[in-house]
Amino acid sequence: MSAHTLTAGDKPQSLSIGDWWSRNQRKVIPYIFLAPFLLTFLIFTVYPAGAAFFLSFQRVRGFIDASEGGGVVLEYKGLDNYERLLTKDKRFRTAIINGAEFAFGTVLIQMPIALGMALLMNAPHIRFKVLARLAFFAPYITSAIVVGWIFTLIFQDRYGLLNAALSTLGLEGVGWLTNKTFVMPALIILGLWTWCGYNSLFFLAGLQNVPDDLKEAARIDGANTIRVFWHITIPFLRPVFVFVVITGLIGSFSLFSQPYLLFDSGSGPGDAGLFPVMYLFFMGFENFRMGYASAIGYLLTVIILLITGLQLFLFRLWRV
Amino acid sequence: MQLKTKRANTMGPGRVNLMFMNSVVLVGVLLTAIPFIYMITASFRQQGELYSLPVTIMPREWHGHNYVKLFGDTNFVIWYGNTIFTAGLRTVLGVYFAALAGAAFAKYSFRFKRFFFFLVLATLTLPFQVLLVPLFLMMRDFGWVDTYWAVIVPGIVGAFNIFLMRQYIESVPDELMDAARIDGASEFGIFHRIIIPLVRPALGVVAILTFVNTWNDFLWPLIVLHDDTKYLLSIGIATMDGPYDVEIGAIMAASFLSTLPILIVFVLMQRQIIAGLTQGAIRG
Numbered sequence: 001m002s003a004h005t006l007t008a009g010d011k012p013q014s015l016s017i018g019d020w021w022s023r024n025q026r027k028v029i030p031y032i033f034l035a036p037f038l039l040t041f042l043i044f045t046v047y048p049a050g051a052a053f054f055l056s057f058q059r060v061r062g063f064i065d066a067s068e069g070g071g072v073v074l075e076y077k078g079l080d081n082y083e084r085l086l087t088k089d090k091r092f093r094t095a096i097i098n099g100a101e102f103a104f105g106t107v108l109i110q111m112p113i114a115l116g117m118a119l120l121m122n123a124p125h126i127r128f129k130v131l132a133r134l135a136f137f138a139p140y141i142t143s144a145i146v147v148g149w150i151f152t153l154i155f156q157d158r159y160g161l162l163n164a165a166l167s168t169l170g171l172e173g174v175g176w177l178t179n180k181t182f183v184m185p186a187l188i189i190l191g192l193w194t195w196c197g198y199n200s201l202f203f204l205a206g207l208q209n210v211p212d213d214l215k216e217a218a219r220i221d222g223a224n225t226i227r228v229f230w231h232i233t234i235p236f237l238r239p240v241f242v243f244v245v246i247t248g249l250i251g252s253f254s255l256f257s258q259p260y261l262l263f264d265s266g267s268g269p270g271d272a273g274l275f276p277v278m279y280l281f282f283m284g285f286e287n288f289r290m291g292y293a294s295a296i297g298y299l300l301t302v303i304i305l306l307i308t309g310l311q312l313f314l315f316r317l318w319r320v
Numbered sequence: 321m322q323l324k325t326k327r328a329n330t331m332g333p334g335r336v337n338l339m340f341m342n343s344v345v346l347v348g349v350l351l352t353a354i355p356f357i358y359m360i361t362a363s364f365r366q367q368g369e370l371y372s373l374p375v376t377i378m379p380r381e382w383h384g385h386n387y388v389k390l391f392g393d394t395n396f397v398i399w400y401g402n403t404i405f406t407a408g409l410r411t412v413l414g415v416y417f418a419a420l421a422g423a424a425f426a427k428y429s430f431r432f433k434r435f436f437f438f439l440v441l442a443t444l445t446l447p448f449q450v451l452l453v454p455l456f457l458m459m460r461d462f463g464w465v466d467t468y469w470a471v472i473v474p475g476i477v478g479a480f481n482i483f484l485m486r487q488y489i490e491s492v493p494d495e496l497m498d499a500a501r502i503d504g505a506s507e508f509g510i511f512h513r514i515i516i517p518l519v520r521p522a523l524g525v526v527a528i529l530t531f532v533n534t535w536n537d538f539l540w541p542l543i544v545l546h547d548d549t550k551y552l553l554s555i556g557i558a559t560m561d562g563p564y565d566v567e568i569g570a571i572m573a574a575s576f577l578s579t580l581p582i583l584i585v586f587v588l589m590q591r592q593i594i595a596g597l598t599q600g601a602i603r604g
Binding site: 047052070117128132135141146150158159 | 349359371372423506538568
């Protein structure tokens with residue numbers, strides 16, 4: 001029995017606000033609880049999402065001073081921005097290709113490493129488990145700017161830690177941040193350092209979620225370790241794979257801070273460190289081509305949604 | 321009998337195997353830790369040492385002058401204060417609002433509930449970058465550029481936080497809430513005196529994640545904060561080499577000091593944080 005039926009029975013004819021409230025608050029309160037979210041969502045997400053769409057067909061000709069009401073002077077350009085981005089703009093294409101290379105590089109390399117590490121950490125009698133959990137999470141919660149600065153030192157040509165380590169192995173050091181060819185490998189190394197351990201914690205959580213009796217039953221039925229792993233463990237890890245791949249790909253296409261810092265607010269030698277969000281930032285906030293930047297934002301959104309959709313579709317196939 | 325030996329084989333790895341597995345884990349830990357160690361040791365070195373051979377992880381001589389320079393020549397202390405204030409306020413408000421929304425989804429039935437929840441999920445898929453330009457223009461028209469409102473308010477009620485709070489609040493027993501209603505408690509009273517205390521651990525996790533995200537955020541603050549004394553740590557540290565002409569050692573000192581509180585909180589609460597984060601992912 002709920003409270004408002006009790007009060008309703010007491011005084012059915014009362015019209016005071018207090019009474020109405022005590023009778024109906026359970027119906028109204030969820031909207032009040034949701035109000036902060038809905039308000040900020042409407043003002044700071046829905047409206048700007050629409051505005052960005054509108055802006056992506058415009059050219060920003062100038063800015064109106066806040067004292068005169070603010071806003072911008074626009075010129076309608078139709079599909080010009082999109083057409084230019086998709087057919088003429090070589091830098092945009094470079095940024096997308098770099099984003100894709102980084103995405104596939106980090107995701108494909110980190111998955112086996114992270115899964116392997118998780119399997120080790122999940123094995124019985126393994127030591128350093130607590131230490132490993134701590135260490136593997138630390139890069140993820142460290143600011144991208146701090147990570148960028150640390151790796152600026154590590155990737156130095158002559159005095160860098162990485163090249164020093166290579167030379168003790170008898171290998172020639174390379175210009176990680178100065179040679180076009182090695183910029184992407186350097187960034188992937190940085191990405192692996194940041195996300196491998198983090199993802200291994202997700203795999204570990206997934207592994208701990210696999211019911212032991214199921215594995216036990218399969219073993220009693222004569223399945224060997226590899227078969228148990230392939231037919232029981234891996235299917236149970238499906239949601240973790242989905243998570244790791246999708247967040248990895250989205251994160252890669254959103255990369256900004258680390259390359260921005262490594263290449264001194266630039267895009268690296270020959271644009272080798274240029275990423276889509278960086279390009280959006282340069283266009284919108286350094287060249288003030290805000291219509292063009294909005295079009296970049298929308299194309300990027302479409303790409304990210306397509307990737308996510310494709311992934312979900314592929315993983316759904318796997319379930320069958 | 322045969323069954324038993326088979327089990328022994330799969331359950332416990334041999335001693336050599338175990339040693340190998342342990343060392344692989346240890347190598348992983350070391351590779352992860354070395355950049356951090358290098359950051360700390362670099363902050364205690366003299367500039368010349370970082371640009372000389374041989375390259376070593378440990379300093380040849382320990383120096384404190386990077387820290388002197390950091391506190392004396394830069395606005396580091398101001399940035400630190402700005403960041404604590406901004407991240408703190410955003411966390412308190414954001415977590416409270418997320419808990420309210422989570423409670424609405426977990427414990428009440430209302431019209432358009434499914435639609436509203438779909439909205440929450442939709443914001444998870446929309447990349448923030450697409451909003452940068454119009455949001456900046458809005459901030460300009462609001463007069464929020466170079467104020468912390470611009471950092472605190474947009475996106476304050478995180479969709480992921482609502483999602484997490486909803487999951488935790490679902491475990492609060494309905495009987496408890498109904499009993500309070502019969503005793504005459506208001507819905508806000510129930511939220512504050514029953515729901516909040518029962519989900520306090522989850523609240524802590526969501527708070528820490530929000531705090532860390534705001535603490536580390538770079539792109540958006542870079543767009544809306546232009547005045548050096550208004551900077552947050554991330555922008556301050558990123559641009560330290562410019563106006564102050566400070567050495568990399570001082571930048572490492574700033575990096576170390578700005579990472580320290582986050583790492584300490586994480587060490588203290590790692591179990592809860594990891595559980596909170598991974599919970600959603602393993603269930604799909």
